Structures are given as C-alpha cells and as structure tokens.
Amino acid sequence: MNEMLRFDRRAFLVGAAAASGGFSLGFSTTGAAAADATPEVNAWVVVKPNDTVVIRIARSEMGQGSLTGLAQMVAEELECDWSKVTWEYPTPGQNTARKRIWGNYNSTGSQSIRQSQDYVRKGGAAAREMLIQAAANTWKVPAAECSAANSIITHQKSGRKTSFGKVAAAAAKLEPPKDVVLKDPKDWKLIGKGVKRLDTYDKLIGKQIYSIDLRLPGMLIATIKDCPVNGGKLTSFDADKVKGMRGVKAVLRVSDSSVAVVADTFWNAKTALDALPMVWDMGENAKVSSASIADMLKEGLSAEQTYIGNRQGDAAGAIAGAAKKVEAVYSFPYQHHVTMEPMNATARYTPEKCEVWCPTQNGEGALAAVAEASGLPVSQCDVYKVHLGGGFGRRGRTDYVTQAVRIAKQMPGTPVKLIWTREEDMAHCAYHPVTQCKLTAGLDADGKITGLQMRISGQSILASLLPQALQNGMDPIVFQGLTPSSPEGHLGYDIPNLLIDHAMRNTHILAGFWRGVNLNQNALYLESFIDELAKEAGQDPLEFRRKMLKPKHRAVLDAAAAKANYGNAPKGIFQGVAQIMGYGSYVAAVADVSVSDGGQLKIHRIVGATDCGYAVNPAQIERQIAGSFVYGLSASLYGEITIKDGAVEQQNLDSYTLMRIDEMPRVESVIVPSGGFWGGVGEPTIAVAAPAVLNGIARATGKRIRDMPLVKHSLKNT
Amino acid sequence: MARLTVNGKSYTADVDPDTPLLWVLRDSLGLTGTKYGCGVAQCGACTVHIDGEAMRSCSIPVNMAEGKKVTTIEGLAVKGVLTKVQKAWLDNEVPQCGYCQSGMIMAVTALLKEKPQPTDADIDATLTNICRCGTYQQVREAIHAAAKA
C-alpha cells in the first residue's frame, strides 16, 4: 500500500489537540471539528461512536464544490451512509508532520478531484476494509464473509449486523491493508450522483465563517497600502499624524514598499491609513503604460527569437504555396480575479509559534510563507484554512499571508487580522497576462487548411511568479490548449503544417494564474480564427471544424451542437461555436446571439458540453459550467485592467465592470463523460465562452472583433 | 455612541457617527453575515434591510440607521425556520462560495415583498448584486421557486 496508509496515529492526535486552539475559542475553522478524542480509522476517515463520518479534505473549497466531490469519492469506497457525512480540513502543518499523508493541498488548475481521485478513493476503501475486519474480529469470522453498506457491516451467513461507529475504535488499532481494490466505475453508487453539497446551509443564514469574518479574543484589525507601482518604494510615512486617531494601535512598516495601520476595527484602521501621509518613490516602472505595453507586444509579433510550443511540417512553406492566405491579429488584456471576499489573513505570532487563519488555495505554500515571514521553523507554524469567498487562482499566491505575519510579528501575542480594501486588491493582483496573437493560415483550393502559424507575443506567468519553473527560458504554460499532447491542453485539430510560438514580453505588472489561465486567450484566438477561415473557405464553421478535429474534441462539439439544435436557430438569432481541450477535459459551446440595428448584443442562450471522463457530481458540474460562462463572458464583455504611470487604473468595481444577472444568458449544459480519464471542470468552459459569442456576433453582423473587451467596440449596423 | 436596533435587539456601539453601518455590524456587533465586497455600493454583498428596504450598508453612515429597524441575514430565519427565499436557495443549491449570497438573499427578499411574482424583466431591472462565482442562473430559478412557494 502506498505511503499514505503508513503513519503514526498518536502523532496526529497530538497535532489535532494542538490545533484545536481554534475550536476552544468558540468556533470551528472547519466544517466539523473531530478534534475530540475519536481516533481516526485512517488519515481520511474518522467515524464517531454516533456513526457520524468525518471525511478529511486536503483541497480548499472556494465555491467549486470539490469538497463535496472529494467526500463522495471517499464515501463511495467507504460504503458509509452519505447522510452522516461531514468533513474537516487537516492543517498543512499536520500534513507536514505526517510526511504529506494527505498529499498535495493545491486547489488550482481544476486539479482537486482529478489529481487526488486515486488516493482518496483508496483511503476510503482501506478504511472500509479496516472497519469490516474489526467487525469480523468481534464476531470471530473471516472478514471475507462480511460486507459493508450504508455504514452497516453485515455477516451474511449469520445475518449479524453492526455499525461503523461501533467498531471504529477497534478498527483504528488495526494494521491498514497492504492493498485495496477499487470499485469498477459501473458499480459506483455515489460517484456520478448530483448529491447536495455539504456546505450550503450556513451560507444561507449568515453563519458560514469566511476568513474575513474570523474573530479571536484580543484581535486587532489591520489594513495595508503597498506602493501603487510594483517595484516602487515607500520612502517614508508620518505615523505621528495618525497615531492619535480613533482606535489606532500601531502604524507599521510591512516591507520596503508598504505600511499598515493596526486598529480596533477595520473602519478605524482604514480611516487612519487614508489620512497617513506617505512619500513614494514610484521608480522606473512609472514610465510604463498600456500603450507602451501594447507597442512592446506588437514588436513581438514579428520578432525573430521565439520559444516554439508546437511545430509540425513546414508551416511557412505551406502558407506561401497556398491558394489563399489569411492573416489576423488579436489581443487580450489584463484581467483581475475579483474574488468577492478581498484578500485577508489573521496571524498570531509568539516567539514559539506562528499561526495563520486564511482563505488560501495553497495551504502548503501558505505554511511555507508563514515560516519564512516569521523566521520560525515549519514545525512551529501552522495554517488554518477558512472558507474562501472565491479563489479563481488569486489565492494560490501568499503575498497577503506574508504581510499578515510581518504585521503580527511586530505585535507578539496579539492576533491581527489584515484585511485589504477592494482598492488595494485591485492594485495588487497578479493579473491574467496580456498577450497579442498573429494568426496566419493558408487554404487550398478546396478550402482546406494547408498550414497555420500562431505567434503569441506577451507576458509569461511563470516568469512573473515561478521563474524557477521556466524550461530553458521557455514558459510551456503559454501554449495551454495548443500543445501536441499535454493533458493540460492539447490542440484538437489535425493540421499538417503548424508553427505555434511565443515571443516572451514581460512587464513589471505581475502576471498570475487567473481562472482558466492561458487556455482563455488561446481558445479565443484559435477558435475565432478558425471561424474566419471557415468563412474564407465558404464553409459552415461547425462542418469546417468537424473535418479537422480529433475524435474526442469532435464528439463534445457534436454534443453541444445537437443540444443547441445547431443550424436551426430562429430568425434573427445567430449561432457561434467553439471548442477546446484543457485541464484534462474536452469542452465546447454554442452561443445563440442577436445584435439589434442599434448594436445591442443579446446572448439568448449558451450551450456548454463537457467530457471530463468521469463526472463525479453532475449537479456541481452544471454549476461550474454556468459559472464559467459568467466568468468568461464578464471578461470578454467588460474585463480590462489598464496601466497608467506604471499603476493599475481601475480602483474599485465602479471602474471594473462585472457581469450581472440582467446579462446572464440561459445556460444549458451537456455532460458527456466518456470514461477512462479524469478531467477538471472548474475552468475549461471559460475558454469557449468568448469565442462562441464572438463567432455568433460575426455571423450576426459581419463584424469580427479581435481586440478585447467587447465594450470597446460598436456593434451598430453601419 | 450609536444606538441601533438590529434583528429586533438593541445595541450600542462606540463608533464615529459616520462609520458605515456595515463595519458597525461586523466589527462592533459581531454580525459577520453581512459582507464587505467593495465599499462603494457596487456589489451588494453588504445588503441589509432598513425599515424593510434593501440598502447597501457599506454606504450608509451608522447614524442614518439609528432609530430604524435594521435586519441582517442573521435575522431572517426565526428559530431556525428558513424563510421561503432561504428555503428556495437551499433547494436550488444556489451558493457556490456563498460570499455574495447574504446580500443576494436580502435583496431578493425585499424584491419579493415589493413584487411577489416577479418576471425575469423585474429581476433583471432590480437585482444588481454581483456574484463572481456566477450563480445567476440558480438565483433566477430560486427566485421563481420562492415566488411560487
């Protein structure tokens, strides 16, 4: 059996007791505090004497529903009564102490389910075997004569029955099985069911504690201002001017570019920070603007030096010799995540221990940040994950955790909750990267693509956040959705001559992982251009695609087209299609749009099809599809972060428009899991939202929008 | 010193009179169900009822709420019995992260009081709360379900 079933139970109980500081303070930082004395059956499962099953969840819940999906997978193998299931987060510190028994905590890249499905199911299966063995031992019968269902263990021959809760304590003392056999997917009872989420009720009555809601005895609240221009410095600030203000406890330098005010309440902290005189040295980056960035990217479109992401045959030669040559340039601006809950973290530092409560998508990264900022060894630090008010990739970063610790370290013993204003959040994100793309293709006399070139010019996320992950200078993530074979996104088209390359052009604006990441603009570029080519070839865009698509890509596009009744739209409604593959899943969309003579766009309906291999919770997948369309459409309709004098211009949601309910199209989802692989569902659909709509608009108006967002363009019939 | 009636209870809070009601609720009274999203009346996460009307508490100075009846998300369900809006939210599994949903539920509760059978157009015209997770489709379905209940 793998590493995870070998552990020291006592060590965990000690750890759990130490971590229960949060619980004794009168609230639970997790769904269900199993921090009582109940021993675990194994790392994934605790069964209380009253038969409550506590399933441990390592990944973060931020709305995407994977908490419930992961619990379903453990419960499927455990054979427990689903109505008795609750959950808790083991802390990253416990994970470290137990040699990463819960594996990876990262909750980015739509990976929570697909990357842990194997070991969480095995965890459930192993716990079931141990519970059965414990019952068999009491009855003195072979375990093979017993079976488990619905938290009840039955000895078939004698008809004797007992419950999980009754044998859990004995099971906890048994050696875990060496190996377990997982169920055949056809025997699944819980995986594949749209069971209700485990975390809804408290969200309806104002009881769900998000990180920003956390309260600790004696806690103070801080808010921070970092230099508006990344790379600039805070030369000085005049703390004396605000020290006497209401509620102010401290004015603290946090880094060479930031200062925080600590007060009794957020409002008092913010009022004082707003009044604090600060002198900035904005530095060289203050010369950068959106226009200067666009010029730099434009130069990259014809640069000689590039990184090659996908090359087949001789694209340049094929295009040169083609009957028809088509070329277009597209661009996609910076985007902001806007998690509804702004960045925040609560830290308590003593020379012996540093603890942080935070809404992180990256528990282990947060723990490392706490250790680094506190100067304490990891074993003296811990992170308590608190429900996230959205993540979208933003909370994979730990900048706000570091800040909270630096503040708390200056006030030993006092818990300090750092809350960013929305203004601070707008100014200090790692934004969806900015890129431009030049696409060139050749068509033969029959309208077949003979060669395709895609030159992407723009920013690399890895260069911004993880330069150590660059491969000989190249950022492979740039090519998401366009690679020859990566499961994170490969090209669906068979095109004989192909060259896709990247001219990396970085700026001081941090680029980060924004839900959907590079699949978003790559799908927009590719799928818009494919429609342009279909038009040049005089072919229907669906048929044009179908002839070139690999089978799985084609099947999901067909599923979307069938659901959308493609080709039979009512008069005045125009259908746009798009497909892409990413995060292990195949997705497609058909958007039904109309544009009035006055230029008013209406998206009547959007059909989204997904082949994610196995669909763990179809009800949640539907919600991820609908939510992905909102995220993708919001960006394509309005989303744009612009830079002036080196700083982000948009300061709050009055200057960064997000889609509201009045623009929400009806979403119909088609889930077509073809089995044999595990794909993610939180992100890929975002990428097909914009191209499907843009392709619909082009058919409705004849106008091809290549420069995002849409709000910059008039769709008026001229 | 601000005197407030929130969810039928009287409170006093030692705050400046121009402190936004939102922060008095959250930091002084410990009613954290009402959320901060923007502070500039854009997102609706902070929506509460003041004398029955949906208001964005981030942009209401506390002194304007004095002498009025403030209801927050914590005050909707009485003795654990969900309102029909909350029930519809539960049945339709509206929340994803849930952070916007306190405000969403407060806004919808006020909308249904005004218009017990809202059309889609009524919903579009009235409900301007932002949900970044994109639950709008479930919100719409749940509003219609609550209207029927």
Ligand code: FES
């Ligand atoms: S916080 Fe009040 S409207 Fe956004």
Ligand code: FES
């Ligand atoms: S449910 Fe997450 S913002 Fe609405």
